[in-house]
Amino acid sequence: MFAVPPLPASCRPDHIPDFLNSAQGAPWLDALAENYPHRRYDRCSSDRWELKTLNSIAARIIDAKYADADVDEAVQGQLPPACFQETWFHTVAPALRSSLHQFTGHAPDDELMDAICYAWEDGAADRDTSSPQDLFSSHERVELLFRFNTQPWLDDALVHSRRPWADFGDLEVDGNLCFALAQMGYTLGEYRKASGNRNRAQSGRMHRRPRQRAPLLGVEKLKELVENACSTSFLFCLYALIPIEQLFTIDLARPVTFEACRVATMDPINGTFFDVAANAPVTVKPQDGRFLSGGHLRWSPEDICGLVPSFYHGAIRN
Structure with missing residues (x-):
């Protein structure tokens, strides 16, 4: 040579x-x-990537995978050869x-x-x-979220509290809430029994959803999650810091397993985030919701909370 x-x-x-x-x-x-x-x-041994940059690249990767586009071409605008x-x-x-x-x-x-x-x-x-x-090593991680809603726009996917604070017993009973509850392992009836919520459902056709898995967290943790959302509108989601290498190779059209993750409430509009431990591993299917990275958000969870990264380390696989 x-x-x-x-x-x-x-x-x-x-x-x-x-x-x-x-x-x-x-x-x-x-x-x-x-x-x-x-x-x-070609990676240089001295290369260091900031989380914000990695999140932005991750957003391009996720968008390309959902659009069935070429991932390498999608990231070239940020990673020119x-x-x-x-x-x-x-x-x-x-x-x-x-x-x-x-x-x-x-x-x-x-x-x-x-x-x-x-x-x-x-x-x-x-x-x-x-x-x-090839530009990344296994220790370079991105903020990966999976929101329990399939609506294309984040503001259409929110769960709402009827009070001026996040009240576990007074959430709006609509399709977004029932979908998220089922994904977290609860039926609407179980939630009503645990919370005392007697609000009328906005429409009847979407609210009898069977639970999609064993509960990701206990009822008390679910209540803690909601009442610390610090917002009257929020998403339910999974959250982990995963190696960006895994995002390049994962197939989002197949079930994806989080080896370790947190369950969280997040307001993507006003920038709030709170999380609790999930009963991992957690496997999600394409119809269970949508992936996004911190790069899709005005404020990522790290921006909001200043998280201790190692506490949130996880991994994904098909």
Whole structure:
């Protein structure tokens, strides 16, 4: 690696362009590309990523996966690939000029160097297997949330308290509440019994939802979660800090398991967040809600609370 392959003795100094265009020249060009690789995405050991930047990248990844778009293309706006010309001018060209000068006795002209450059770039691109995922290590994590609602817009997905504070016994009984309760392992009847809520349901057709799993938390913890929401409108969600590497490879069209996570209430509009431990692992299906990252939010949970990161470390898998 990093050595210009020798030109064969049969190649005359004044016939190098003809040699490069011949069948005999192709292996030489291949060897040049092999000896001088270019990686569009290469991590430096000193690279450090801020959580806000990682959250923003995670938002692009999630959006691309939901849109069935190419993830690598989606993140290029924030993670532009390294330019081939940088490798060429700083690494390949100086060594190549010196080698050709020794072979011919004079400096190569620009036309010859350009011809070799184009061929090298094609060969190096064919050999480059790097991807944006290579820029990150396992200790670089993002804020991942899964909200228990399938509404496309966050403000349409909120659960509301009828009082000027978050009151466990006086929540608006609507589709958003019943959907979230079922996802957390409770029926509307169980919630009414535990809370004393007798509010009339806004419509009857959405409110008899069977529980979708064993309870993620006990009734007392559910009450604690609501009454510490610090807002009259909020989402129920799962929350964890996961390695961003896992987000690149996860398939959101299949069930996803949180190996460890918290259950939380969050007001994405006014910026409130409160969490309690979940009975993990927790497996969610596409129809159970939607993923989002801290990059989708004006204020992420970390922005709101200044969390101790290690306390929220988790992992996901299909």
